[in-house]
Amino acid sequence: MSGFAALSSWLAVGSLAAAGGTFALVAYLRRHLGKPGAGWLVATLVAQGLFCLLAGASLAVSEPGARFVMESLTWAALAWVGPLFLAFALEYTGRSGLLDGWTMVPVAALTSVVVATAPVNGVVLRAFRIDSVAPAVTVSYALEPWGLFAFALGTGTAGIAVALMVDTVLSYGPLYRREAAAVALSTVTPTIGVVMWAFGLGSDPSLAFVAVLFVPHVLLDAYAFVESGMFETNPTTRRAADRTAIDDIGTPVLVLDPDARVVDYNDAADPLLEADREGTTLLGTPISSLVDVGADPAPDGGAAAGVGASAPTSAGPGEADELVTVRSGGRRREFLVSRSTLTDPKGATVGTTLVFQDVTRERRREQRLDVLNRVLRHNLRNKMTAVAGNAELIADRSDDERLTDIADIIDSSARELIDIGEKARTFEQCRRDGPRYRTVDLDAVLTDAVADYRGAAARVDVNVDGDATPATDPELLRIVVANLVENSVDHVDDPTVSVTATADGGELRVTVADDGPGIPDGELAPLDAGTETQLEHATGIGLWVVQWSVDSLGGTVSFDTDDGTVVTVRIPDGPGGFGAKPSDPAPTDADT
Known part of the structure; x- marks a missing residue:
């Protein structure tokens, strides 16, 4: 039968199609060289492509000596596939520390040399004969020890590689599952072909039949490498993190x-x-x-x-x-x-x-803060109360106008310090207790928060949109609103202050606005930085108390000073928002 007719047989067509698809993959994967496993996979596919090409071309060679040489070269190419695929799996899955891929190269090289020289060494196969020349030239032979070793090496290394890829599928969940599963499954059909060839099963137990079964292998590889972008994400990073997370x-x-x-x-x-x-x-x-x-x-x-x-x-x-x-x-x-x-x-x-x-440093810092808070709450407060009381007494009993003015200044300063200490004490108590969430009446809480300032301001309006009853800590919310309103009253002459609250979409939003000149940037800069310096610090503690209280509730606070001051506070509606499970509702005032 002519060589053209032999090449037109289904065995040859399938083998050459597998070779063409494999080399097309090699051309595509060149862009990924340098990524974990990419170099070894390209080498694997080159060996695979050569095997399929030689297997298909050998079907047209009918002269026994030349056919023996072609069969040996086909074997030699196949001997590289398993070891190189194992090298790929080791590096791609991040296990190259167990066995470096280069360790496989000398073994595969020696095996391929011995197999390629099978016509002259007599240690690979025996009883070589031509079985058929129509429609293609097929052969049969028995394996000698080196042939059996080459078979075991290829199937064994490929099997280990598949096990590594399957372990990746099981270990790393959906991140690499589709790609690794496709590569692992792609080895199934060639493995079936190798087993059928080794044990003489089927109607055409030849290496060409094995090559034909590389066609689905190529298709699955194409899915993994082209469609899913296998080298865009690989488990090497994840395994390295697993390996070093505890150690480092x-x-x-x-x-x-x-x-x-x-x-x-x-x-x-x-x-x-x-x-x-x-x-x-x-x-x-x-x-x-x-x-x-x-x-x-x-x-x-x-x-x-x-x-x-x-x-x-x-x-x-x-x-x-x-x-x-x-x-x-x-x-x-x-x-x-x-x-x-x-x-x-x-x-x-x-x-x-x-x-x-x-937490040694944190505990020491907490101890120092506890002592400082105690001094601020008790010692300083008591002393400043005495100072303010005596200054007021001096001002009432003195006929000296200059001395009266000085006493008023002392009294005012002392009461400012008392107020700062009281704010710190109130917030510290709330911080220690932690947020205590309950369903609150927004209108009642906000009205109570501004009650002490309505006499000092021209107007303080409270507006609550909707009839929602959010879950939050009413005391922390009162602290936030009271400090913001106080800031407006203390720094704006005859101000108009509006407090607006809405609760929807799992969020409580409170806005405090005034018609003053706006909070200076120097007051807000420390809040943005999260710390104070000798050159950049607030003049009081009120805005810090606002920030800390909102942080305790898991919310955010923003300042707009372009036209007056508009402070917007956003707080999650309860620990779980409006979407909290009905079985775990926030307590109401009655519950507490």
Whole structure:
């Protein structure tokens, strides 16, 4: 039969189509060279394309010697596919630290050389013969030890690569699932063909049949690499993060087994517990001998209630964490210990992770603030009350006009300091208690907030749009509105102040506007920066109290000073907004 007729057979057409599709993929993937796994995948596809091309072309060669050479070269190309695909899977999934892809190159190179020289070495195959010349030239032979090794190497490395890709599908969820699944599934049909060829199954158990089965392989690869953009996102970053997250983090982390013994820890935990450690490692050490912290398995985010542990800290993200004290290097350090439960794929508890957050500085700062607040609330307030009272007494009893003016200044200054202390005391109490959400009557709360200032202002209007009854902390809301109105009354002559409130879409919006010259930029700059300096600071504490109160409620505050002052406060309507579950409603005034 002519070579053209042989090439027109379905085996040849399928093989050459697979080769053409493979080389087209190689041309497309060149743009991704340099990304994890891209170089190895291109090399894999080049070997695959050569295999399919040689398998299809060999069907037109009927002379036994030349056919033997073509079959050996086809084998040699196939010998590279499995090892190179494994190198790709290792680098793409971020596992090249286990086995570098270059380790596979010498093995694959030696195997391909031995297989390519099969016509002269006699260690790869035997009993080579031409089976048919119509419609295509097919051959049969038996495998010798090197042939069996080449078969095992190719299928084994390809199988490991598929397992790595499947593990990526299972481990990393939807982020890489479609792409990795497509690449893993693409190996199914060629694997079936290799098995059928190796065991002589089917009507045409030839390498050309294997090449034909690379057609669906190419289509699935095209989906993964072209349609889904496989190299735009790959799991290397995620695996690197998994590998280094515990090791590189500066926070001590301990991993415990179900018996509360240390089975893993990072470098940051080593010096922390050095004073209590015997030997050279923490591994296997019961946590109870290192630090007094509870270690019974608990749901994520649950409190780790250990014996002798301090009470939870003030409300906030770490309110359920346990506060423990550790002495290290002669220093007393305090840590918030958060815990999460480790489970296997079936949901069974297999251990616990303890994360130690060093809060020593924060605790010292809180202590200093507590002392300062106590001085501000009690000592300074009492002394300033005495100063104001005596200054008022002097002003009432003195006939000296100059002395009376001085006494008035002293009285006014003392009362300003008392007012600042009172604001700080009120806010500090609310901060310590945390937001206490309840359904509030907006009109009543706002009217109460402005009541003390209506006599000092030309006009203070309160308008509540709609009949919504949002859930918020009424005391913090009153503090916010009162301080904003006071700021307008104190700094604007004969002001007109309007307070407007609306509640919709899960948000409470309160606007306080006046017709004054606008708050100076110097007063607002520290709020924007979040800190004060000697050169840039507010003249009082009122705006800071507003900012802190709104922050406590999870809201935002903005200032518009283009035409008077318009302050807009946006606060979430309750911890869960209007969309909160009906089974967990905010308490009403009656509930409290």
